Amino acid sequence: MNGFFITFEGPDACGKSTQINLLKNYFQDKGYDVVVTREPGGTLISEKIRALILDKENKNMSYKTEALLYAASRAQHIDELIKPSLLQGKIVICDRFIDSSLIYQGIGRNLGIDKIYNLNLFAIEDTLPDITIIFQIEEEEIQRRKNRRKNLDRLECEKDEFHKKVYEGYKILKDIYPERIKNVDANGTVKQVHERIIKLIQNAMEK
Numbered sequence: 001m002n003g004f005f006i007t008f009e010g011p012d013a014c015g016k017s018t019q020i021n022l023l024k025n026y027f028q029d030k031g032y033d034v035v036v037t038r039e040p041g042g043t044l045i046s047e048k049i050r051a052l053i054l055d056k057e058n059k060n061m062s063y064k065t066e067a068l069l070y071a072a073s074r075a076q077h078i079d080e081l082i083k084p085s086l087l088q089g090k091i092v093i094c095d096r097f098i099d100s101s102l103i104y105q106g107i108g109r110n111l112g113i114d115k116i117y118n119l120n121l122f123a124i125e126d127t128l129p130d131i132t133i134i135f136q137i138e139e140e141e142i143q144r145r146k147n148r149r150k151n152l153d154r155l156e157c158e159k160d161e162f163h164k165k166v167y168e169g170y171k172i173l174k175d176i177y178p179e180r181i182k183n184v185d186a187n188g189t190v191k192q193v194h195e196r197i198i199k200l201i202q203n204a205m206e207k
């Protein structure tokens, strides 16, 4: 595949969407063909699965069902949008991908990282990101950013203990996949974080 696949990861409200927007503009100004997408979601079917997963009414959803739905949404996303776009040589920027499942379902739900990875292999086959940027941010700053939100989804409404496990999980993921994953300091202004991200991506694209 000739395209370049970038994923953004981190705890809820860490600033990913804000930075993805800036990165898209950065690449488009340089003349690249860019696809911005998200998980769960990115295609009609995957967005329907997203609505099901994040619906606060679905309080009884089992953790296994949740993990399978995220993987199902991903399978559709890969087959319908991500793989074809990469084959066309595009830059694909995705807000969350398999690492969210490893952390939220593997660690947060205690299903185990290895089990969730293997489950997702069926969905993604050989398509892994060229670079994954994980936002590392002070917990107090996340809280400040979250407080601005009005409507919280099913996952955002989870107990503090769940979010703490997710937060700690994101700190150790780079140790498991040191080649693919780069941590970024997501504290500071939007511009400062953008500049840090550009440096990491330029390095990865030069390799």
Ligand SMILES: Nc1ncnc2c1ncn2[C@@H]1O[C@H](COP(=O)(O)OP(=O)(O)OP(=O)(O)O)[C@@H](O)[C@H]1O
Binding pocket: 011, 012, 013, 014, 015, 016, 017, 018, 019, 145, 146, 148, 186, 187, 188, 189, 190, 191, 193
């Ligand atoms: N560097 C920054 N400094 C201060 N506020 C920021 C910064 N980056 C983003 N924000 C604000 O923090 C909030 C969350 O940002 P954003 O929606 O980009 O996060 P996100 O990671 O995409 O969230 P989620 O994954 O939960 O949807 C928004 O109100 C946004 O304006």
Ligand SMILES: Cc1cn([C@H]2C[C@H](O)[C@@H](COP(=O)(O)O)O2)c(=O)[nH]c1=O
Binding pocket: 012, 038, 039, 040, 070, 096, 097, 098, 099, 100, 101, 102, 104, 105, 155, 156
């Ligand atoms: C892909 C993916 C996501 N999640 C969680 C993470 C967030 O709480 C929501 C998605 O909402 P966002 O506003 O788009 O960040 O879903 C997850 O638990 N597992 C996954 O694989």
